[in-house]
Amino acid sequence: MKKVTKFLLNKIPRPMLIKMSIWARPLIYKFYKGDQFYDPIDGRSYRKFLPYGYGKQRENALSPGTLSLERHRQMWLYLQNExxxxxxxxxxxxxxxxxxxxxxxxxxxxxxxxxxxxxxPIVDVKADILDLPFPDDSFDIIFCNHVLEHIEDDAKAMSELYRVMRPGGWGIFQVPMRNSLEKTYEDFTITDPKERQKHFGQYDHVRWYGMDYFERLRKAGFTTEPNFYSQNFSDEEIKRFGLSRNEILPVVFKK
Incomplete structure (x- = not known):
């Protein structure tokens, strides 16, 4: 059963899985109901979370009810608590x-x-992040998660996000990061999907961000610092919520 679950989770895209889970939730919850893990997004407890990962599987990563990953639950807890x-x-x-x-x-x-x-097809506005169709200073809050790693000109994308954010606004811009990297690893000559998978962890990624990600954001105008938000929780809470202790939550501000 475990092997079948891993196969399905890695072969079926998460958006499709989420659509399927909406009608299947009552059955999913009944099957996984328990008290070992807690998903703050749906407020339900489970006997286990599911494994997930394109390469090496992370145990207890994917919530059965919301199909949220560690980064989603961390973001929700931050929004809720802070x-x-x-x-x-x-x-x-x-x-x-x-x-x-x-x-x-x-x-x-x-x-x-x-x-x-x-x-x-599910969004309100069809928009290119390199040329957003919104006036300057339009939004109080902007979320842009796991997008910038797909964009070669991420500096332009960041500048557009800064432009449409109001002074005093804030946002969360999550990206795949390797905390051990001082500098971002990118090579735009790598275009083959298999090679991108090998170098950047996913077939349609163009980089692995390093800790200089925050300097890139500051160059765009944002105020930001690395935020290891999961470390505010105890070891017991990290396990129960299914968080990653060393995952960074990139919170940005516009003065």
């Missing part, structure tokens, strides 16, 4: 939205929530 996101009125731009977040955020009465992407 911000007024769920209560204060705000205009929000979400680039290439995660489907579970999209579903929940669109229901929130305090948000003027706009989703955007160049290819996704």
């Amino acid at each position: 911000t007024s996101f769920f209560t204060k009125n705000a205009k929000v731009l979400h680039i290439a939205p995660e489907q579970e977040f999209l579903r929940k955020f669109k229901r929130m009465k305090n948000l003027n929530y706009i989703s955007a992407d160049l290819f996704s």
